[in-house]
Amino acid sequence: MKNNIRVERAIKQLTQEDLARMVSVSRQTINAMEANKYVPSTVLALKIARVFSKPVEEIFWLEETD
Amino acid sequence: MKNNIRVERAIKQLTQEDLARMVSVSRQTINAMEANKYVPSTVLALKIARVFSKPVEEIFWLEETD
DNA sequence: ACAATATGTAAAGTCTATTTTACATATTGT
DNA sequence: ACAATATGTAAAATAGACTTTACATATTGT
Numbered sequence: 229m230k231n232n233i234r235v236e237r238a239i240k241q242l243t244q245e246d247l248a249r250m251v252s253v254s255r256q257t258i259n260a261m262e263a264n265k266y267v268p269s270t271v272l273a274l275k276i277a278r279v280f281s282k283p284v285e286e287i288f289w290l291e292e293t294d
Numbered sequence: 295m296k297n298n299i300r301v302e303r304a305i306k307q308l309t310q311e312d313l314a315r316m317v318s319v320s321r322q323t324i325n326a327m328e329a330n331k332y333v334p335s336t337v338l339a340l341k342i343a344r345v346f347s348k349p350v351e352e353i354f355w356l357e358e359t360d
Numbered sequence: 361a362c363a364a365t366a367t368g369t370a371a372a373g374t375c376t377a378t379t380t381t382a383c384a385t386a387t388t389g390t
Numbered sequence: 391a392c393a394a395t396a397t398g399t400a401a402a403a404t405a406g407a408c409t410t411t412a413c414a415t416a417t418t419g420t
Contacts (some may be wrong), residue, residue: 229337241389243396245333254379258344259398269407271295274356275337281328309366320409325368332407335377 231288234262236280251275299355300328302346317341 237247244258251272268276271294279283303313310324317338321342327334343350 229342234295245396246336255397256380256399257378260378263398267335268356269333269377270336270339270350271333271360272377273339273354274295274351274354275360277351278356284336285343288340290337290340290344294341299402311366321367322369323408326408329368337409338407 229267229288229290229294230264231261232260233276233287236282236287237294240280245278247279250279295333295354295356296330297327298341299324299353302353303347305345308345313342313345316345332346 237244242250244262248255248258252275254274255270255278257268258264270276271283273288277287280287298315308316310328311321314321314324318341319338320350323334323338323353326332339350343353346353
């Protein structure tokens with residue numbers, strides 16, 4: 229699975245720490261997600277999508293290998 | 295977080311085991327999700343939404359407590 | 361009623377999401 | 391250039407996602 233978080237964050241001019249606070253996780257969690265180091269929970273995906281006012285599918289998408 | 299999986303599954307006339315196979319998890323995983331016993335990964339949410347041809351947000355939604 | 365299928369649930373195990381702390385490097389503003 | 395802010399990353403710890411096995415109950419079709 230891949231994601232667009234870094235781009236969406238740039239559009240909204242949010243730092244990793246800003247976003248982390250908005251969705252109640254640590255900054256390292258945001259950093260690791262952007263680096264595709266792990267798959268977030270659905271709760272976190274819904275919260276992030278809500279911050280960016282976009283559907284989950286526009287921010288996270290499956291790859292062949294998923 | 296809550297979900298609609300049982301309803302969507304009924305609409306498509308799929309058993310828990312059918313759905314489990316389609317998204318490559320165990321039947322107990324589907325059963326536990328329907329019973330709100332845990333929050334699935336985003337990969338699993340995307341796969342389930344794809345099976346039902348609906349956006350993730352129409353199948354999973356945040357509660358106040360999330 | 362009987363047989364087959366579907367669902368509920370539980371326990372133990374594995375794997376991985378997420379946190380905390382800490383430090384190094386990169387970027388930005390003045 | 392300097393100071394402040396932002397990002398990368400790592401290690402150890404905790405919590406929770408997901409599996410496997412197993413059994414009990416409920417539902418459905420004949």
